[in-house]
Amino acid sequence: MNLPKIKHSMNLSLTEKLLNFFLLLSGLAIFTIHFFKEMLVPPYEIEETKKQMYDFGLKSLPIVGTMGIIIGFVLALQSYFILEPFGATDFIPASVGISILREFAPILTALLFAGRVSSGIGAEIGSMKVTEQIDAMEVSGTNPFKFLVVTRVIATTFILPLLTIYVIFISLLGSFLALLIEEQMNLIYFFNSVTSFLDLGDISAGLIKTFFFGFIVGIVGAFQGYTTEGGTVGVGRSTTTSVVISSLLILLVDMILVKISMIL
Amino acid sequence: MMDSILLNIENVSKSFDRNKVLKNISVNVYKGENLVIFGRSGTGKSVLLKLIVKLLEPDSGNIFYRNKNLNSLSAKEIIQIRKHIGFLFQSGALYDSMSVRENLAFPLKKIFNLSEKEIIEKINKTLELVGLVSAIDKMPAELSGGMRKRIALARTIITEPELILYDEPTTGLDPITSKEISELILSLQHQLKMTSVVVTHDLICAEIIADRVIFLKDGEIYKEGLFDEIKQSNDLFIRNFFSAKILKDVGVSDV
Numbered sequence: 001m002n003l004p005k006i007k008h009s010m011n012l013s014l015t016e017k018l019l020n021f022f023l024l025l026s027g028l029a030i031f032t033i034h035f036f037k038e039m040l041v042p043p044y045e046i047e048e049t050k051k052q053m054y055d056f057g058l059k060s061l062p063i064v065g066t067m068g069i070i071i072g073f074v075l076a077l078q079s080y081f082i083l084e085p086f087g088a089t090d091f092i093p094a095s096v097g098i099s100i101l102r103e104f105a106p107i108l109t110a111l112l113f114a115g116r117v118s119s120g121i122g123a124e125i126g127s128m129k130v131t132e133q134i135d136a137m138e139v140s141g142t143n144p145f146k147f148l149v150v151t152r153v154i155a156t157t158f159i160l161p162l163l164t165i166y167v168i169f170i171s172l173l174g175s176f177l178a179l180l181i182e183e184q185m186n187l188i189y190f191f192n193s194v195t196s197f198l199d200l201g202d203i204s205a206g207l208i209k210t211f212f213f214g215f216i217v218g219i220v221g222a223f224q225g226y227t228t229e230g231g232t233v234g235v236g237r238s239t240t241t242s243v244v245i246s247s248l249l250i251l252l253v254d255m256i257l258v259k260i261s262m263i264l
Numbered sequence: 265m266m267d268s269i270l271l272n273i274e275n276v277s278k279s280f281d282r283n284k285v286l287k288n289i290s291v292n293v294y295k296g297e298n299l300v301i302f303g304r305s306g307t308g309k310s311v312l313l314k315l316i317v318k319l320l321e322p323d324s325g326n327i328f329y330r331n332k333n334l335n336s337l338s339a340k341e342i343i344q345i346r347k348h349i350g351f352l353f354q355s356g357a358l359y360d361s362m363s364v365r366e367n368l369a370f371p372l373k374k375i376f377n378l379s380e381k382e383i384i385e386k387i388n389k390t391l392e393l394v395g396l397v398s399a400i401d402k403m404p405a406e407l408s409g410g411m412r413k414r415i416a417l418a419r420t421i422i423t424e425p426e427l428i429l430y431d432e433p434t435t436g437l438d439p440i441t442s443k444e445i446s447e448l449i450l451s452l453q454h455q456l457k458m459t460s461v462v463v464t465h466d467l468i469c470a471e472i473i474a475d476r477v478i479f480l481k482d483g484e485i486y487k488e489g490l491f492d493e494i495k496q497s498n499d500l501f502i503r504n505f506f507s508a509k510i511l512k513d514v515g516v517s518d519v
């Protein structure tokens with residue numbers, strides 16, 4: 001796998017920065033193709049994949065859960081203050097439910113996951129690169145790309161949808177708490193109100209895109225880590241760039257997928 | 265003598281950008297010997313080791329391991345060759361996220377089809393050899409520089425490779441630990457009957473380990489011979505190297 005070399009310097013001209021951006025995108029594309037090639041060929045590092053899923057998933061639960069309950073609570077509260085003067089508070093569970101399911105839970109979980117996991121992957125693989133640990137793996141008869149990259153990308157791709165489902169439930173709980181405080185709303189009424197307005201399309205539209213977001217988080221972090229150069233400064237750069245690029249790509253892909261889902 | 269050649273490096277050159285690091289190097293490594301490659305920092309010693317395990321590709325020339333040309337082997341065949349070669353990295357390159365036990369188990373799991381019990385036995389035996397059984401559950405961050413080197417050495421020898429490549433095994437260690445590590449390398453080499461190629465600029469290490477010395481200068485072989493022969497050389501550059509004078513004071517570029 002020959003990746004294009006990106007020039008790092010404090011004094012780059014605008015043209016050089018633009019060139020770097022396209023080199024980065026082409027490098028990411030080559031890296032992604034290589035990922036699919038390696039993923040399909042045995043041996044499969046199943047143990048390491050499970051370990052990474054456990055790490056990324058379980059350790060993200062507190063942060064995404066906290067975010068979920070706050071988002072749900074605030075969304076319901078905001079809606080309450082808007083709809084209450086019109087006496088339309090009955091619509092709050094459904095409207096909040098749809099917003100959470102279709103957009104808020106997938107995108108916010110993905111962005112938080114990118115901040116926590118993409119940077120972590122970038123930093124871990126990057127520091128392994130600059131301290132010769134990847135070389136050590138290679139000379140000990142292991143394919144480091146399979147062991148470090150394939151395992152982590154598969155883990156992020158499949159763990160983010162699960163985290164999103166968890167966030168959906170937590171956010172709905174947050175919304176219910178807000179309405180319980182403001183409206184003394186009954187849980188069964190809340191539940192029925194949410195489910196009666198939702199259909200399979202809302203659930204699939206929200207969840208399918210999280211596989212793409214999870215893949216972006218993993219592949220961008222791994223790419224940045226694997227191409228780290230320049231010692232600890234390079235590791236810092238990879239960590240930051242991982243979060244920035246994966247967050248931007250998540251937003252961009254979200255926009256494209258929403259547009260596609262509307263056409264379909 | 266020819267049939268006892270394990271590694272044959274033939275006219276190998278390597279450049280990075282415009283910097284020619286190795287220029288037409290030819291070296292034979294014989295079975296069972298300890299070859300020390302000597303030279304100042306930046307003369308391409310570590311690059312030569314990385315070429316041997318194909319972490320880097322030569323620009324020109326060939327490297328033969330057991331008469332097999334590494335340039336013509338497939339990726340799978342290279343992995344097979346690597347199973348016979350150990351590499352001790354300058355930094356130790358211990359896996360930070362794994363304990364000492366996991367670090368040592370890693371190459372065993374990847375190369376051999378051993379049971380858990382056999383792996384544990386092998387780990388204990390190897391840690392005994394390097395005198396660090398007590399460190400088995402420690403993480404690399406908890407180890408001192410000397411301990412890290414010993415554990416890295418243990419991870420390198422645990423698969424019982426035929427050839428070990430040592431990249432500056434004593435760098436960053438105090439003279440006493442440096443001497444201990446060098447003696448440990450020599451004793452392990454005798455016990456396990458391995459062939460060694462040691463890259464270093466540490467005189468004490470070279471004196472303890474070397475059967476034969478190759479002196480590199482500016483990417484070329486400058487001198488070759490027994491350690492004592494090299495040490496007693498009248499050559500100004502080598503004499504200055506051994507007396508650890510700052511070479512620029514005597515005008516190295518003119519030597």
